Amino acid sequence: MRSLAFNTAFGLISTFYTLWAAIAALRPGRGAVRRVVRRYVLAMTWAMRAIAGIELEVRGREHLPQGPFILAPKHSSYGDGFFAYSQFEDLAFVTGAHLERFPLFKTVLAKLGAIVVDNCGGPEARAALTRSSALAHAEGRRILIYPEGALAPAGVRFRYRTGVYYMARDYGLPVVPAASNLGLFWRQEEWTKHPGKAVLEFLPPIPPTLEKDEFMARLEQVIEDRTAELIAEATGQPVTPSVLGTPPERSPRYVRRPRAPKPA
DSSP, X not given: OHHHHHHHHHHHHHHHHHHHHHHHTTSSSSHHHHHHHHHHHHHHHHHHHHTSOEEEEEEOGXXXXXXXXXXXXXXXXXXHHXXXXXXXXXXEEEEEGGGGGSTTHHHHHHHHTOEEEOTTOSHHHHHHHHHHHHHHHHTTOEEEOXXXXXXXXXXXXXXXOTHHHHHHHHHTOOEEEEEEOGGGTBOBTOSOBOOEEEEEEEOOXXXXXXXXXXXXXXXXXXXXXXXXXXXXXXXXXXXXXOEEOOOTTTOOOOOOOOOOOOOO
């Protein structure tokens, strides 16, 4: 019943705020649509707590730089975006072009200043990422990008993509890795939700001056190691390193994941 109630609320809240955001997008400037999206995100995090029973805890805010930076979190749940976005007043975010297929989303995303790229990657996607992120950087906005580019089940990692490195290098911005175990409670895009305490933890920034291989290795290690520790903390199981999986668009094979913790 809890999952049914949450998914019903999710649909109603999303429909309402999407329509509101589309109307707000008709106004000059980005402020109106940004405020609507901010309220949408806060409504969704409220629903996650009050209806789905997923308590949200944020750690490591002391690691966030004062000026612009790139936020690079673990991505295991559809709820990750709500969780991360709720922590900032204004955040430029990188998203796949698939969202533009939904009615009204293309208009809202454009007005919001989202960085929309082709999920398939390649030179064209990298060029689009460069153009859009240049605008966000010129505006002094913080940028959210998921290095794996796809939803990985809890306990699984996908190959980290290099777009985050090129953004950091080109604009001289520090990258803040972030670990999360939300995928235990809201698994990828699954209908069923599991109550419990989900943690989003910001980790010490990585400087943009590192060489690519060193940068990518460090980014992946700190995110995956801390995420494994957060999963162990929530499940009461030993810390288990994540296993390398294949994103669903490349292979439909199932990859294992740990079970959600039992309610206390």
